[in-house]
Amino acid sequence: MPYAHITGWGMSVPQKVMTNDDLSKIIDTNDEWIRDRTGIRQRHIASGTETTSSLGTDAAFKALKVAGLIPDDLDLIICSTSTPEYIFPATACLIQDRLGANKAGAFDLSAACSGFIYAMNMGAQSIRSGSVKTVLVIGTETLSRFVNWQDRSTCILFGDGAGAFILQASEKPGGIQGAVMHSDGSGGDYLSIPAGGSAHPASEITIHTGMHFIHMDGKEVYRFATRVMAHATTEVAEKSGWKVEDLSLIIPHQANSRIIDAAARALKLPLEKFMVNVDRYGNTSTASIPIATVEAIQNKRLKPGDKVVFVGFGAGLTWGALAAEWSGPLPSEHYITAEWYKPWARVRSILRRILRILDGIFFGRDA
Numbered sequence: 001m002p003y004a005h006i007t008g009w010g011m012s013v014p015q016k017v018m019t020n021d022d023l024s025k026i027i028d029t030n031d032e033w034i035r036d037r038t039g040i041r042q043r044h045i046a047s048g049t050e051t052t053s054s055l056g057t058d059a060a061f062k063a064l065k066v067a068g069l070i071p072d073d074l075d076l077i078i079c080s081t082s083t084p085e086y087i088f089p090a091t092a093c094l095i096q097d098r099l100g101a102n103k104a105g106a107f108d109l110s111a112a113c114s115g116f117i118y119a120m121n122m123g124a125q126s127i128r129s130g131s132v133k134t135v136l137v138i139g140t141e142t143l144s145r146f147v148n149w150q151d152r153s154t155c156i157l158f159g160d161g162a163g164a165f166i167l168q169a170s171e172k173p174g175g176i177q178g179a180v181m182h183s184d185g186s187g188g189d190y191l192s193i194p195a196g197g198s199a200h201p202a203s204e205i206t207i208h209t210g211m212h213f214i215h216m217d218g219k220e221v222y223r224f225a226t227r228v229m230a231h232a233t234t235e236v237a238e239k240s241g242w243k244v245e246d247l248s249l250i251i252p253h254q255a256n257s258r259i260i261d262a263a264a265r266a267l268k269l270p271l272e273k274f275m276v277n278v279d280r281y282g283n284t285s286t287a288s289i290p291i292a293t294v295e296a297i298q299n300k301r302l303k304p305g306d307k308v309v310f311v312g313f314g315a316g317l318t319w320g321a322l323a324a325e326w327s328g329p330l331p332s333e334h335y336i337t338a339e340w341y342k343p344w345a346r347v348r349s350i351l352r353r354i355l356r357i358l359d360g361i362f363f364g365r366d367a
């Protein structure tokens with residue numbers, strides 16, 4: 001049975017930064033309150049041209065470059081997002097087209113802030129079963145488009161961004177060791193976007209009442225998060241045959257530094273064992289774990305052989321954790337530059353559209 005190794009990683013955040021002071025100019029809040037209650041100092045906000053798929057594509061190209069792969073090497077693309085560009089087509093398909101990954105299947109996965117854990121586990125299991133060899137897992141969000149900028153209890157928390165991992169099959173032991181996934185739909189009301197789906201399709205009333213925005217009971221989500229983070233970490237470590245003390249690094253979902261502090265206390269581990277960068281990005285939902293991982297690598301906090309646990313929680317309610325022995329890139333001969341591949345993917349996409357039109361003209365549109 002092949003092992004599933006993490007061999008590439010990349011992140012992308014919008015250029016525009018919004019500080020707490022910037023926020024205090026549009027709503028009744030202040031830097032001190034936000035830093036004390038959440039640890040957040042600033043977040044990145046997408047411009048009009050930056051989208052869930054454009055950020056995801058940028059992160060994916062960087063991950064491919066680290067892994068030394070080209071888009072045609074991909075067998076499967078899983079995009080975890082709560083802010084897809086459309087209900088359908090899947091954002092994963094938009095990214096597949098932007099990459100020019102023409103041999104890959106692509107689908108979206110919806111498990112909110114826990115989504116990257118779920119998506120990694122699905123990708124790893126597809127590799128372990130032998131059905132695919134190379135998987136691109138993306139977590140990408142433009143939460144700023146779903147935030148009510150007049151609701152100070154939510155708009156201060158969220159930011160935009162994307163992260164991506166490449167998973168590859170190898171006979172060499174290591175890589176993903178175990179995962180746990182949990183859900184409790186009875187708490188679904190605590191964090192939701194009530195309208196825009198089939199329960200409440202867009203109407204004058206839903207728009208007028210702000211039902212297309214993120215609604216959250218912060219206190220309940222906080223209570224839930226502090227309960228599950230430590231538990232899921234211990235659970236996945238035990239499932240992987242490890243002790244919590246053996247872990248080199250824990251990369252938690254970046255929602256609130258107080259939640260991470262509480263998890264560290266519950267696990268009786270020093271805070272240095274946790275990667276924390278919520279101060280600079282806010283809560284980027286499913287993108288937060290891969291973004292934190294990329295920064296951990298940049299800061300030399302992860303090296304091959306390290307035992308790492310990724311742990312998250314979010315709307316659903318969902319929570320989960322994934323244990324991995326850190327690998328790094330496998331030997332490769334490819335070297336890609338996004339600058340070259342992006343226009344090439346665009347040309348191929350246009351050619352495909354033209355071919356479909358010509359096919360319709362010459363062979364008719366009847367089935």
Ligand code: UT7
Pocket residue numbers: 028029030033034037038113152153156216217218219221222225255256283285313314315
């Ligand atoms: O990915 C999962 C996403 N969600 C989460 O992780 C959220 C988890 N929850 C939290 O992080 C916290 O509950 C929050 C940071 C959202 C809120 O912190 P809190 O300590 O639970 O504050 P609170 O809602 O109880 O509000 C305390 C006070 C209230 O004033 P009064 O009633 O005591 O006078 C609020 O009106 O703080 C006020 N307040 C604010 N003041 C300044 C609420 N938001 C703000 C604000 N600026 N942005």
